[in-house]
Amino acid sequence: MAVAPDHLAARAPEIARMNVKTLCLGILQLGSASGYEIRKLTQDGPFSHFVDASYGAIYPALSALEAERLVSCREERRPGRPDRRVYSITPLGHEALLAALAESPRQDVIKSEFLFALRLAELAAPAHISNEIDRRLARLEDQIAQMEEALERKCEPTGRFVCGYGLAVYRAMHGYLAENRHMVEAVVGNGLAARDAAE
Amino acid sequence: MAVAPDHLAARAPEIARMNVKTLCLGILQLGSASGYEIRKLTQDGPFSHFVDASYGAIYPALSALEAERLVSCREERRPGRPDRRVYSITPLGHEALLAALAESPRQDVIKSEFLFALRLAELAAPAHISNEIDRRLARLEDQIAQMEEALERKCEPTGRFVCGYGLAVYRAMHGYLAENRHMVEAVVGNGLAARDAAE
DNA sequence: GTGAACATGTAACAAGTTACATGATTGA
DNA sequence: TCAATCATGTAACTTGTTACATGTTCAC
Numbered sequence A, B: 001m002a003v004a005p006d007h008l009a010a011r012a013p014e015i016a017r018m019n020v021k022t023l024c025l026g027i028l029q030l031g032s033a034s035g036y037e038i039r040k041l042t043q044d045g046p047f048s049h050f051v052d053a054s055y056g057a058i059y060p061a062l063s064a065l066e067a068e069r070l071v072s073c074r075e076e077r078r079p080g081r082p083d084r085r086v087y088s089i090t091p092l093g094h095e096a097l098l099a100a101l102a103e104s105p106r107q108d109v110i111k112s113e114f115l116f117a118l119r120l121a122e123l124a125a126p127a128h129i130s131n132e133i134d135r136r137l138a139r140l141e142d143q144i145a146q147m148e149e150a151l152e153r154k155c156e157p158t159g160r161f162v163c164g165y166g167l168a169v170y171r172a173m174h175g176y177l178a179e180n181r182h183m184v185e186a187v188v189g190n191g192l193a194a195r196d197a198a199e
Numbered sequence C: 001g002t003g004a005a006c007a008t009g010t011a012a013c014a015a016g017t018t019a020c021a022t023g024a025t026t027g028a
Numbered sequence D: 001t002c003a004a005t006c007a008t009g010t011a012a013c014t015t016g017t018t019a020c021a022t023g024t025t026c027a028c
Helices: A020-029 A035-043 A055-067 A091-102 A113-119 A126-153 A157-185 A190-198 B020-029 B035-043 B055-067 B091-102 B113-119 B126-153 B157-185 B190-198
Strands: A071-076 A084-089 A109-111 B071-076 B084-089 B109-111
Touching (some): A020 A035, A020 A055, A020 A071, A020 A084, A020 A091, A035 A084, A055 A071, A055 A084, A084 A091, A113 A126, A113 B020, A113 B157, A126 A157, B020 B035, B020 B055, B020 B091, B035 B055, B055 B084, B113 B126, B126 B157
Antiparallel strands (some): A071 A084
């Protein structure tokens, strides 16, 4: 097996898999940010509908990326506000991101405890399911409003595209849920009743 | 703090969190199954759009559930086929499932490397993004066809409900992607071009 | 006879969560 | 003064993944 010369090895930085590190790299590619900001972008912001990361994952990821020279960090000391560490992607980080993006994306991961609970709605207490559906609809309305707002501000085409995608999906969920909730609400408690009757 | 008497402790089995164990319990509640079948249901079947579990998670989970008496197992020896272990939920398992379902569902987890890649489409090689979009559309068409088929067979209302939900979401994704793909395809490579020009 | 589907399992490892620990500033 | 928001970080723990290991039967 041939060993790459040093100058080539330098051009091929460690390939980051599609994990929190790659996620940070991708967000930093769009602009410098602190760990706190990255978390907010993935939690409530225009990335929240397709990524997921907690502080406990983001901060160590940023430290590791800095150690690998894929990002650089400047300490910002602002009077009247807590200090913060603002990270920027480096040319090496850019290369690593390109390498990660060149791989075919894996299947989406979706885990919905909510749908799982609805599938087993027969086992639920009467008020529980309706309550949860109400909460979910309210939450979807919030998310839809946020997305619409973000869409008005954004001008980069890919940013608009992914927001539009999220909006389309959220609207479909909301519409279906509002129109068909009676299907699950009609059977709530049946499973319990059957068991109680059998006793 | 009061300690529950033994007969009450027996009625309150270990509360399974919303993880692979609870997932197995929920599926077994709908009918006995082997580990292999559970995996197929969550991979391609009518659960695939809201749960996620691999063999390496399912088999240990079933063993643990059996040790806790939340499921029972019967070994099936069928001539002309590999043996298999068919699990059934026990009354104790039923209680544990109820306890797990009584908790409020957490937020859905969604991770889409695909959307992440589209958000950064400017960095992609020209053919790459269009290829991936084509593949995704084809996959969505498969999933839509499967859901439609499942919907025709199913008669339990909650089963129909969750399939219908998946269908609504998949159709929204397909529609949006087909109509708006030009937004990302228009900018593919811009990021690279800019960088190359700067060199 | 070869690849796909059926079928179960283990172990080393990777990854991320949760809870903890800390502290500043702003606005009610 | 109290809650919320800004801000960073650690460590023990839980969880699940990946790859390995094995063997059968069916259809082409």
